[in-house]
Amino acid sequence: MFNLGTAAHAQDTTKKANAVAKPNPYKRPAVAAQTPVVTPSAATTPQPQKPVDKSLHGQYTYLLTKIYNYQQPLVGALVKNYNDTLKATRKQLKDAQETVTAQAKTIDTLKKSSNNKDQSLAASEAKVNEVSLLGIPINKGTYNLIMWGLVIGFGAIAAIVIARSGAHSREAKYRIKLYNELEEEYKNYKAKANEKEKKLARELQTERNKLDELTGKG
Incomplete structure (x- = not known):
């Protein structure tokens, strides 16, 4: 940036130089007076007046x-x-500052919107992952663990019941087999007893006949 004070001083100096009167040709030139030589150190340069x-x-x-x-x-x-x-x-700087301010507000709005969406998404995921068991909200992972635990528990109980049922079935078959064997033995024994009883009855009848014969003869 140029200094207006320096330019003004230059213009003032030009005015003074142009204002010097022209020499008169009919006037006798004056004898130049001897002036003492001024050394450069003694010369003074006029300083321009600076504006207040x-x-x-x-x-x-x-x-x-x-x-x-x-x-x-x-x-x-x-x-x-x-x-x-x-x-x-x-004006350009002001417009740029307004643009930056508007962009900052837009960024803040987008951040708030993003945070709200993240919170809504987290709430939705929590709601999706939540299962009500007997009126108690439980996480789906915990619910799956409980269900698998119940399935495994019921499976173990069923296996025990089936194993016990198999043992009881084998015991029942064994008892039935024993009963059948006893029944068969009883039938055989009864048949033999009947035959023996009939044999004894025949022998008794024979002895009675013999006794009757002896009694009749006597």
């Missing part, structure tokens, strides 16, 4: 007092272009 107001408007106002009138529109146009550019840049 350091703002852009203050420097612009100060510059208008140091330039020609025909230069003022050019400087005014330059300052106007600078102000327009500055305003446009500030």
Whole structure:
């Protein structure tokens, strides 16, 4: 950025240089007075007066007092272009900040929506994985363990009952076999007893006949 104070000093110096009167050709030239030689260390350079107001408007106002009138529109146009550019840049910066703020709000909204969806999904999964057993909510994994435990338990009980039933069946068959054997022996014994009884009855009848014969003869 150029220094308006330095430019104003240059314009002021130009004015003074142009304001020097032209020499008169009819006037006798004056004898130049001898002036002491000034060393560079003793020479002093005039310092331009700096504006008190350091703002852009203050420097612009100060510059208008140091330039020609025909230069003022050019400087005014330059300052106007600078102000327009500055305003446009500030507007772009403001728009960019508003865009960033809107995007940040959108991101926050999306994050909240994502969190709500995650919570809803977790609740849905928990509801899907939950089973009511006797009015008590139980996790599906626990429910499966309980059901498989009951199935295994009932299977073990059924196996024990079947094993016991098999043992009882074998015992019953054994008892039936013994009964049949005893019945067969009893039948054989009864048949033999009948035969023996008949034999004894015949022998008894024979003895009676013999006794009757002996008694009749006597």
